[in-house]
Amino acid sequence: MTTTTPIYRVAVRALCDFTAREGDLDHRFTPSPSAREGMAGHALVRRRRDDTYESEIALSGCYRGLVVSGRADGYDPARNRLEEVKTHRGDLSRMAANQRALHWAQVKVYGALLCAQRGIESLTLALVYLDIASERETLLTEEASAAELTAFFEEQCERFLAWAEQESIHRQARDAALAGLAFPHDAFRPGQRELAESVYKAAATGRCLLAQAPTGIGKTVATLFPTLKAMPRQGIDRLAFLTMKTPGRRLALASLARLGGDPGDQGAGGRQRLPLRVLELTARSKACEYPDRACHGDACPLAAGFYDRLPAARRDAVERGWLDREALREVALEHGICPYYLGQELARWSDVCVGDVNHYFDASALLHGLAQANGWRLALLVDEAHNLVERARGMYSAELNQRVFRQLHRSAPAPLVQPLGRLMRQWQALVREQGGADEGQAGRPAYRVLEGLPERFVGALQRVTVALTDYLAEHPGEGDPALQERLFEALAFARLGESFGEHSLCDLTRHGRGRATLGLRNLVPADFLAPRFAQAYSSVLFSATLAPVDYHRDLLGVPGRSVWQSVASPFHADQLEVRIQGAISTRLHDREASLDPIVDELVGQFRRRPGLYLAFFSSFAYLQAVQTQLARRHPELPHWSQTRGMSEAERDGFLARFRPGAQGIGFAVLGGAFGEGIDLPGERLIGAFIATLGLPPFDPFNEALKARLQSRFGCGDAYAYRIPGLIKVIQAAGRVIRSPQDSGTLVLMDDRFQQPEVRQSLPEWWRMA
Template sequence: MEFIFRSGDISDSSSGTLSREAMNAGSRIHRKLQKRAGSHYNSEVPLRYTEELGGHLITVEGRADGIIDRCGGEQEEPGDIDDGFDMAEGYAVDFHDSDVLIDEIKGIYRNLDDMESPQRVHVAQAMCYAYIYSKENNYSWIDVRISYVNLDSEKEKFFRRRYSFGYLEKWFRSMMAELCKWIDLVEKHQLMRNQSISDMEFPFEYRKGQKEMALYVYRAIEQEKHLYVQAPTGIGKTMAAVYPSIKSMVQGHVSKIFYLTAKTIAHTVSRNAVELLEDRGLRLKTVILTAKEKICCQEQVDCNPAVCPYAEGHFDRVNDALYDVVLHETVVDRDVVIRYAQAHRVCPFELSLDVSLFADMVICDYNYVFDPRASLKRFFAAEGGKPGDYVFLVDEAHNLVDRASSMYSAEIVKEDFLELKKLTAQYGGRMARHIGSCNRELLTMKKEIPEEGYRVLSSIAPLHLKLLSLHEAIQLFLEEHRQIPERKEVLNFYFNLTSFLNIAEMMDENYVVYDEIRDDGRFVVRLYCVKPAVNIRNCLDKGLATVFFSATILPVRYYMEMLSDCPEDRAIYIPSPFSAENRKIMIANDVTTRYTNRNEAMYRNIYSYIERVISARPGNYMVFFPSYAMLEKVHVLTEELPESLGVEVIAQEQYMTESDRESFLRAFEEKDNVLALCIMGGIFSEGIDLTGDRLIGAIIVGPGLPQVCTERKLMMDYFDSRTTADEKEAASDRNGFRYAYQYPGINKVFQAAGRVIRTETDQGIILLIDERFATRRYTELFPVEWNDSVICNMQNVDGILEQFWDYKSKEI
């Protein structure tokens, strides 16, 4: 019913509901109305009907909120019968004058005074129950009532109609015919898809390590396990993950694949893999989800139906648009969605989400599965029950730790309350009082902040209660003020508050709650998710199996603990297929980049290493720095590079547009003597593919430790407090330091180093500048392939470089 009979507008405030709060309130309202209905009222009545139609055996079932039946199987002649489906003249009634009645109860936040008729989908749901019950009992007529209750005020409004069985049967047949149209569309595609998968072979010869990875992925899906894969760039990780996942569809293990990425640019890789298989006969439906801000047809994103023609009446037209897309397209990307959305005048973002229902593969950002604010509720909202037949392929999985921590954290800012109060002062009322109450509570908390500028809180119960009251007040305010100029700002505050309250319900021992006065003077209360594994695992439980894969997921135990923390999870390490003779890894142990040792002499030492490297062999190089401050210091020194070297120096800037990034990378295509100064962990340290002589060296300055901040301190304390005595004695560093600083830092190093060798014929050098890289606490984290790294210093680096490049020249 929800799918076939949806209608009306997209609401700009539809995502601001506290899901658990709304469910609990709805259940309470149901129980209240059912309890007072009297002895003839039967609650939660299961109804089920099965028939064969169009070659399908279809079962329609549900649970009616309430049924009154005073007939006992003997029904008198009906009064007036209203066979009209138009409910525009709805009216409030008492149900005691009905001999047979189906009651459908809906708890909503909408202002009931504005409702002139019930929603079409609610009527359809009740009519479906009415048809089944009438058929079971051989009744010639039946009453249907839609009972609306406002979840805040508990005000009630009722709509009732009487239907003949003949009309209900005609309506039911029409509904079933519409349903069969969609079932036929799906089944026809699945038959073609499965046949094409059965005939599908791997699109090229397996590379070294690729077949092994594909086999492990297939087994993980078959056994419904989570798998972590550390595999070097160049073996074809994407195809090794996608191919066995698609093959599992025809075996009946998998109904849908979610290919999850951290960055939009990574969508291209997975899309190319699918299209390569389609060129060889595969019939697959794939949708690539694009963020609302990037796919909206309007100049500004505003989902208010009063100002957006695509939001107004969207649900009246969307099924025609959806059928059109699914019938005619195989790969549905941003351009395809916009074309159909404009043709049918529907919201392109919502249309793309609907297409995902019919897609075999959904390529999207992490947040569509893991973020409670943005996850695809149509797949993942149900609590408990059987998981879906979904496989999650998590690309560049090393990015998920920080992303997930952010997804499951939330904060409120005191100054935002003051801004909201000023913004809505002219309207006064209940909301203004609750804003003032919350602000006073925050002010009290702010006065208790110690000199350190932050403190860990054991509870925020008083504030939490005030925020809940404010949330209800804002809901009412938004219902009463639909056209005010301040609506967008109020909505933004409302959504953030909703997120904060929802995260507060999720908190467990993996959270730290703290308040802080930030450097800009703002006072913040933050719910910080230190370890997101439990929340991520709850999402993974919605599917069958997950494959986390990356070229840099070391140490794998750290990622396994942070992302799923399940003893049954498995991990494999795919060795690099590339010859170690094609690259040289050097560690400069006569330079330290520790913050306390940073001075002009250190910067000059770094510059000296850069000059020696590019002098040994002309070509394109990247230098990765831990901060813009250090980059700028060394950038100034590169002005001393001899003109005879003919080097062009380019530097990454803090705020680069898309065209700036393209221009930066184009230099490696068009020139053969470029020195690029970049930021470790930045946009150029991963996701770019400079093969051949487009890049012949990477110089990495420092171990990439994150900057010291409140949350890194809290993370360090969190894991230190959970380190056992035996672990403390065995470890050279505290677990807290490793988890908060060392592991995230070394991953940035691995990512930067991975820019150099991308294919079997690539050649190049990797220079790690910092004496810490030569210590055991870092070398024990190195990939197996780095066991041939050499120590260098100012005295021998020239010789090492010369020997390597001379050897490669003779080989050529």
């Protein structure tokens, strides 16, 4: 090992990932243990060793300027044995060859570092595989001299060195370019500079900022530009721009292109292309070229020889720099490898990743795992952050359907009949214990919140996951695809059960005989999100609706040092006529009586100022009732409506009706695809009607949520109902005024909009008529 001045730093795992993998991509059914199971397994191995055993040994070494560091799992000085501990499920013989090669490479590199650090001449290397179900250890050992290990270490470093030198040059060029980055427009919009300055301060101080800024001021570029500018000075390694929906990703990519990241935009406005690597992360379901095939070399041609062709594809990809979904697919198919897994690899080497929030906040999120493993300084930008509460609740919730598991039991292969039968008996017992004979009133489902996790049921479920895992591994490519689906559902439920606490509840819903659903529902995502925010170097959560701040602080778990900012609206009251129609009630028992008054309001406004409008309702049933009444009374008035489960093409068709010179009313559901994230400036939208307060339904689940939030925060009704509802209202209203040149009308139809606590929650710049 050498002591040359460091040019690049790499973790042992990342080095071996780069140099030691070969052959096929193989994602057959060997589900890995959860993070908690893995930590418990490592602790068990340590407890089985004697008092002289050393664990979590920090090691590092340098070769020709490449600094390699990491933590070895354990060293037994009595046996002179270095151990790498891996937890697993099921038969070890089914482990993919490239995975085993990676494990040996890691322990050999750690061995070389240990020998150099302590002057050890030879060493026993050990891979310790712990089966988490049986707690049985399998020990694979190999004797090696320090000279052999040093030669192996230097060989891996040589393989990586050219890449490391390239990465070092890229980082220098990137940082130099970002230090001189200019704002891509001639001037800031009103409010945009104020937001950009606050974002820069957050990145400069390593803090979390919650920024409420009005729609239409250019929040995307106002957050990207200052964060990119801060990256060189603050040593920020990566930037993740996280969105809730596809339009958010498109907007972020468009802003990055204007900043100079896209080679296709080179020269526009006199700008030079930035040496910036931009990667768009997409879901596996959208990136997969062969969705009907399994992810291994025997089934998919893009998995066969994946690691052998990866180096050339990786090299070509980083040379391109700009890797949106189409460009990434093009590179992958040129080299005959999977676009999705090429994207997963390139997340390690990209400066900016644009993707869904689940890529950082989900339980097994890629970007969070990479940041932890590589010690990155990661800056987060979270767009439309008001949606993160509900999105995170979904990430940390799971449910199981009795009927589908019963169907699986009836057709299951012989090895699965007994464990599935035990699970079905536990399910029946659980339903009986919870008053299963009561199917609810008036045909409604019976709902119960359980006092805790049903331990016997969970135990039976865990045995089913082991049986399913073993069967699918022994019969790759055979059997009912439902086996795979049920395995994933069972694993998700069991893993969430490990961290069950006051942040969640367990409930049972009975829809009829033999049709029950058991759910684990997250209520307070803060308990899961707080460690993610703590891991990030800086975070900016921005939206037009982030008030009240306590609601988002409490439910998102942002750090205590977080800063909240509200950017004043550049719009003025004369631009938006806001009228409250207080004679209308949209409560469930008043719906029938509200139909004619709502139609009168729609028609009256349209006749006063013909043009294009959106009308929002609380449900599809309510929407259809009003639409039917409008069509019956005024068939001459053009109108069209959102429908359930619209495809992307159908959504585009709905929006295409909003073109300059056209007239009519589009009917939509509040909180749906057209309630936020769409841009219809000028004549394309001159007004909106909102016939609801947006409140979640007053059902048993939301009442349970209210009770839990009241117990924890003292704000049950506001946090469960009023605030989420009004956020949807304000978001929908924000479709009308998109620029300082726009003007329009907003009609709020419900007497509750006149209540003081509701009016106080509406934007200050609105002038109520």
